[in-house]
Amino acid sequence: MQQFDLVVVGSGPAGRRGAIQAAKLGHKVLVIEQGKRVGGVSVHTGTIPSKTLRETALNLTGWRERGFYGRAYRVKEEISAEDLRRRLLITLDHEVEVLEHQFARNRVQLIRGKASFLAPDTLEVVKDDGEILHVNGKSIMLAVGTKPYRPASIPFDGKAILDSDELLEIEELPRSLAVIGAGVIGIEYATIFSALDAQVTVIDPKSTILDFIDREIVEDFTYQLRDRNMKLLLGTKAEKIEKLDSGKCSITLDNGRVVVTDMVLYAAGRMGATDTLNLAAAGLEADDRGRLKVNLETFQTAVPNIYAAGDVVGFPSLASTSMEQGRIAARVAVGAMAKEPQKYFPYGIYAVPEISTCGLTEEEVKERGIPYECGIARFRETSRGHIMGLDSGLLKLIFSLKTRRLLGVHIVGEGATELVHIGQAVLNLKGTVEYFVENTFNYPTLAEAYKIAGLDAWNRMGEIKAAVAK
Ligand SMILES: Cc1cc2nc3c(=O)[nH]c(=O)nc-3n(C[C@H](O)[C@H](O)[C@H](O)COP(=O)(O)OP(=O)(O)OC[C@H]3O[C@@H](n4cnc5c(N)ncnc54)[C@H](O)[C@@H]3O)c2cc1C
Ligand SMILES: NC(=O)c1ccc[n+]([C@@H]2O[C@H](COP(=O)([O-])OP(=O)(O)OC[C@H]3O[C@@H](n4cnc5c(N)ncnc54)[C@H](O)[C@@H]3O)[C@@H](O)[C@H]2O)c1
Numbered sequence: 398m399q400q401f402d403l404v405v406v407g408s409g410p411a412g413r414r415g416a417i418q419a420a421k422l423g424h425k426v427l428v429i430e431q432g433k434r435v436g437g438v439s440v441h442t443g444t445i446p447s448k449t450l451r452e453t454a455l456n457l458t459g460w461r462e463r464g465f466y467g468r469a470y471r472v473k474e475e476i477s478a479e480d481l482r483r484r485l486l487i488t489l490d491h492e493v494e495v496l497e498h499q500f501a502r503n504r505v506q507l508i509r510g511k512a513s514f515l516a517p518d519t520l521e522v523v524k525d526d527g528e529i530l531h532v533n534g535k536s537i538m539l540a541v542g543t544k545p546y547r548p549a550s551i552p553f554d555g556k557a558i559l560d561s562d563e564l565l566e567i568e569e570l571p572r573s574l575a576v577i578g579a580g581v582i583g584i585e586y587a588t589i590f591s592a593l594d595a596q597v598t599v600i601d602p603k604s605t606i607l608d609f610i611d612r613e614i615v616e617d618f619t620y621q622l623r624d625r626n627m628k629l630l631l632g633t634k635a636e637k638i639e640k641l642d643s644g645k646c647s648i649t650l651d652n653g654r655v656v657v658t659d660m661v662l663y664a665a666g667r668m669g670a671t672d673t674l675n676l677a678a679a680g681l682e683a684d685d686r687g688r689l690k691v692n693l694e695t696f697q698t699a700v701p702n703i704y705a706a707g708d709v710v711g712f713p714s715l716a717s718t719s720m721e722q723g724r725i726a727a728r729v730a731v732g733a734m735a736k737e738p739q740k741y742f743p744y745g746i747y748a749v750p751e752i753s754t755c756g757l758t759e760e761e762v763k764e765r766g767i768p769y770e771c772g773i774a775r776f777r778e779t780s781r782g783h784i785m786g787l788d789s790g791l792l793k794l795i796f797s798l799k800t801r802r803l804l805g806v807h808i809v810g811e812g813a814t815e816l817v818h819i820g821q822a823v824l825n826l827k828g829t830v831e832y833f834v835e836n837t838f839n840y841p842t843l844a845e846a847y848k849i850a851g852l853d854a855w856n857r858m859g860e861i862k863a864a865v866a867k
Contacts, residue, residue: 401427403730404520404534406512406674409437410716411707412540413496415723415730420503424731427532428505429512429522435500438542438708439716440492442562447582448747449488450565451589453481460592460749461811464786476593478567485565508532514678517700536730539689539698539705540723541674543667543714546686551638551663557646558638558661561586571595571660575648577635578665579606581746586662588622588748597627598656600648604632607746611758611807617791618752618809630656638663669709679703686711694737696726704730718742743821745814750789753817756805756824759795768798772830772854776810779849780841787811792846794820794833796854801829812843819847830855 402424405412412428420426459472500507510524522530545560555563561582572595576587579601591597607615637649638661648656669687680700683689689705691698696706704726707719721738728735746752762769776782776790790810797804806820823832833851838844
């Protein structure tokens with residue numbers, strides 16, 4: 398039986414970052430991956446495909462130019478599923494090539510096969526050709542990620558009624574799409590297909606969406622979606638989904654309403670991919686959504702030599718945070734020092750328009766009883782916004798009145814997921830409103846919105862001080 402210092406199950410963001418970190422520290426590392434190619438959900442069905450699809454859709458539709466040339470403007474009149482897939486395949490090939498090269502350079506061994514526990518330090522691997530191997534690890538890291546939640550009551554057919562993995566394989570673009578589940582996946586795809594001119598209906602039993610995002614940002618966002626005729630049917634449950642003889646899909650809601658569309662995307666959450674790991678042999682147990690419980694500083698499970706990182710440990714379930722969790726887990730596993738993850742990390746929702754946020758929302762600040770002031774900037778007030786033809790986009794900063802420190806940054810609009818990092822840096826370095834007021838920003842840029850929002854808050858924070866002094 399082969400022996401390793403660290404055996405990593407899964408080659409997604411958590412697994413690959415953890416494996417390379419341990420290898421860089423001179424340890425013997427094995428990655429076991431059941432997929433045909435390395436990269437995990439992030440590369441093959443999640444982050445990278447959905448973001449490539451978004452980019453292709455925005456480019457081919459000429460979305461970013463419509464502020465100037467009107468809503469009817471198109472770069473390509475007829476956009477096909479093949480147009481979208483072409484760019485996807487090229488991007489994914491590049492990603493996999495880079496990852497394979499990283500593993501090779503760092504001498505991380507890779508076995509393709511499905512892993513399950515025989516004992517807390519021993520895994521069985523069933524390879525594609527049926528060969529069975531046993532491997533032993535001083536430490537084991539489970540970075541197995543998630544798979545779409547697919548209840549038996551939904552008649553998935555892989556063509557018209559699909560989950561988010563299957564959506565990437567569609568042969569024809571739907572003219573109308575119903576999205577069940579207004580989580581991040583549902584909202585991202587709903588808005589991408591709306592940008593492709595599909596008539597989109599989003600259905601969710603909850604009456605609000607994206608609850609972890611600042612409400613003012615969500616309100617601005619939903620106004621924009623409704624303005625372009627997307628239907629948001631919230632607070633209502635899809636009771637029955639069926640395929641009609643016409644080939645269309647019918648969704649019956651609990652309020653009796655019936656929605657008929659060409660395609661249904663079922664995106665009501667994901668499950669930890671732990672069902673085939675034989676966790677009992679390791680003395681572990683997953684929760685009802687297949688997730689594992691860990692110490693959030695070390696990523697150690699209840700069994701000391703077994704670590705878990707990435708989506709399998711639950712919120713925030715991001716590629717970005719999974720990588721950092723994998724790195725920390727690997728360092729702890731091989732006995733190297735590791736700091737716990739930074740308190741404030743950015744969240745990027747690649748919808749059309751983008752949303753990005755870091756730190757506390759206004760609702761959280763209120764709940765904690767912190768006296769605060771907000772500063773707002775609209776992209777249409779910036780010169781870069783004029784040049785780009787932007788008529789929407791909002792940046793909101795929240796400052797403590799007591800310490801003047803930045804507490805939260807919240808953005809909806811073009812470039813939000815890039816812009817947020819300025820706020821993130823100020824936040825984590827404990828910067829105050831003065832940072833934005835006293836520093837010069839490149840001009841003309843969208844980043845100038847920070848200056849405008851900083852000044853907006855600063856003006857009012859000054860007035861409040863003066864009022865108190867009187
Ligand atoms: C549609 C979609 C869009 C997303 N967009 C974003 C985004 O824009 N930004 C962002 O930060 N995050 C995004 N995410 C989330 C991101 O993809 C995940 O957070 C990330 O992939 C989790 O990484 P991971 O390492 O935990 O696992 P995964 O990427 O899920 O990889 C797990 C790997 O483990 C393998 N595996 C599982 N079980 C076994 C086994 N028994 N034996 C061997 N191998 C096994 C799987 O084959 C898989 O390759 C998105 C997700 C989806 C679905
Ligand atoms: N840009 C990003 O960072 C990004 C993009 C996509 C996904 N992700 C990650 O992937 C994870 C999974 O995303 P998700 O959107 O699948 O899950 P989610 O758990 O975020 O959202 C699921 C949604 O489905 C709804 N729902 C639950 N049960 C339902 C039912 N029976 N019928 C209809 N609706 C139902 C919920 O109310 C919720 O709004 C998220 O945690 C997210 O962090 C991140």
